Each structure stands twice: as structure tokens, then as C-alpha cells.
Amino acid sequence: AQSVTQLDSQVPVFEEAPVELRCNYSSSVSVYLFWYVQYPNQGLQLLLKYLSGSTLVESINGFEAEFNKSQTSFHLRKPSVHISDTAEYFCAVVNTGFQKLVFGTGTRLLVSP
Amino acid sequence: KAGVTQTPRYLIKTRGQQVTLSCSPISGHRSVSWYQQTPGQGLQFLFEYFSETQRNKGNFPGRFSGRQFSNSRSEMNVSTLELGDSALYLCASRLAPQGTDTQYFGPGTRLTVL
Numbered sequence: 001a002q003s004v005t006q007l008d009s010q011v012p013v014f015e016e017a018p019v020e021l022r023c024n025y026s027s028s029v030s031v032y033l034f035w036y037v038q039y040p041n042q043g044l045q046l047l048l049k050y051l052s053g054s055t056l057v058e059s060i061n062g063f064e065a066e067f068n069k070s071q072t073s074f075h076l077r078k079p080s081v082h083i084s085d086t087a088e089y090f091c092a093v094v095n096t097g098f099q100k101l102v103f104g105t106g107t108r109l110l111v112s113p
Numbered sequence: 114k115a116g117v118t119q120t121p122r123y124l125i126k127t128r129g130q131q132v133t134l135s136c137s138p139i140s141g142h143r144s145v146s147w148y149q150q151t152p153g154q155g156l157q158f159l160f161e162y163f164s165e166t167q168r169n170k171g172n173f174p175g176r177f178s179g180r181q182f183s184n185s186r187s188e189m190n191v192s193t194l195e196l197g198d199s200a201l202y203l204c205a206s207r208l209a210p211q212g213t214d215t216q217y218f219g220p221g222t223r224l225t226v227l
Contacts, residue, residue: 032212032213034215036218041220042220042221043117043203043218043219043220043221044203044205044218045218046215046216046217049215051213090156094212095212099168099169099210099211099212100146100158100161100169100210101146101158101205101216102158103148103155103156104155105155106155106156
């Protein structure tokens with residue numbers, strides 16, 4: 001079975017600073033990878049996903065993530081964060097066998113002025 | 114297109130009662146999944162329905178059940194509620210149960226068991 005590890009439960013940063021949220025996964029088969037964001041009192045919104053092809057994927061709001069098969073990682077980065085990026089971020093994996101999402105425990109990004 | 118809708122948004126129940134939560138998927142989506150979110154356990158998969166059939170099931174007791182109707186709307190039922198069932202219940206829909214299909218989430222139903 002696959003699993004996802006998000007080692008950082010909380011990441012505090014100052015506005016306009018860069019940030020990296022770490023995600024590692026384990027699976028014996030090929031996987032698809034996702035990052036979701038959850039704002040307070042809301043459901044999850046898809047931020048970006050890796051299915052195949054280019055290992056670097058980008059979102060419309062400046063986030064990017066790179067799939068690294070050898071390190072089994074899918075870290076999320078943003079070069080300059082805004083206050084509005086304050087939210088909880090979940091990494092998720094699905095393999096072609098089970099076809100269901102398995103989530104990490106989430107990382108709370110706290111952006112302060 | 115309208116997003117995934119869930120009703121009700123908030124529920125307060127007492128131990129021993131049962132509860133039914135409803136989810137309407139995005140138009141055209143035939144797969145509906147349910148997740149439980151708690152501070153201690155995080156996001157846990159409950160089950161997925163596609164074409165009125167349960168396709169996948171997580172590790173939850175039989176008190177948790179679900180169904181899907183011919184219009185793809187889904188309901189989730191929890192019987193004999195326990196304090197530990199207090200959680201945010203999220204519904205997600207996608208076109209079909211394929212790994213490449215993105216799941217779109219609703220706002221959730223916040224269940225509090227007293």
C-alpha cells in the first residue's frame with residue numbers, strides 16, 4: 001500500500017519569503033501525485049498534480065512542485081508567499097492499482113507580515 | 114458548472130443517534146468519494162461509489178455506510194454515533210474512478226457528537 005509523509009506539521013514564514021513544503025511518498029508501483037490546499041472552514045482545492053511527462057508542474061498562483069522519482073518526493077515550492085497563502089496544504093498519492101487518494105497529514109503554512 | 118455541494122453544513126447529534134449526510138457531485142461526474150477529517154487522524158478515506166456500486170472501501174466499521182443514486186447523488190449514513198465520530202466529512206466527485214481523474218471536494222459537513 002502507498003503512504004505519504006509530510007514531515008512539517010507547521011511552517012511559519014514572512015511575507016515575500018520563499019517556502020518549501022516537503023512531501024515524500026512510498027509505493028511499489030507507479031503513482032500520480034497531487035497537492036491540495038484547504039482554507040479555514042472550506043473543503044480541499046486542487047493546487048497542482050503530476051500525472052506524467054515533465055517532472056515540474058506549476059499552479060496558476062505561483063506554486064510549483066517537482067516529482068523526483070529517485071527520492072520519492074514531490075515538494076511544493078513558492079518563491080514569494082503572500083498573506084493569502086496561509087492555509088493547510090495536503091500532499092496526496094494515488095496508484096494505478098487502488099485508484100484512491102491517500103493523503104499526508106498536512107502542513108499548515110503560516111504567513112506573517 | 115456548480116461545484117460539489119454537501120448538506121447540511123453543520124450537524125449536532127448525541128451518542129447513539131444516527132445521521133445521514135448528502136452529497137451532490139459536479140454535473141457529469143459519476144464517481145463520489147467520502148472522507149473523514151479529524152485533527153488526530155487527518156484525512157481518511159471512507160468509500161467510493163461509481164454507477165451506484167461501491168468500488169472502494171476504507172478501514173471503517175460497519176456503522177459507516179453509503180449509497181449512490183441513479184443521478185450520482187450520494188448519501189452517507191453513520192449509525193449508533195460515538196463521540197469519536199465528530200469530524201468534518203468531505204465528499205469528492207470525479208468523472209470516473211481512475212487515478213488520473215482529479216477529485217473535486219465539497220465544503221464538508223461538520224458533525225459534532227455530544
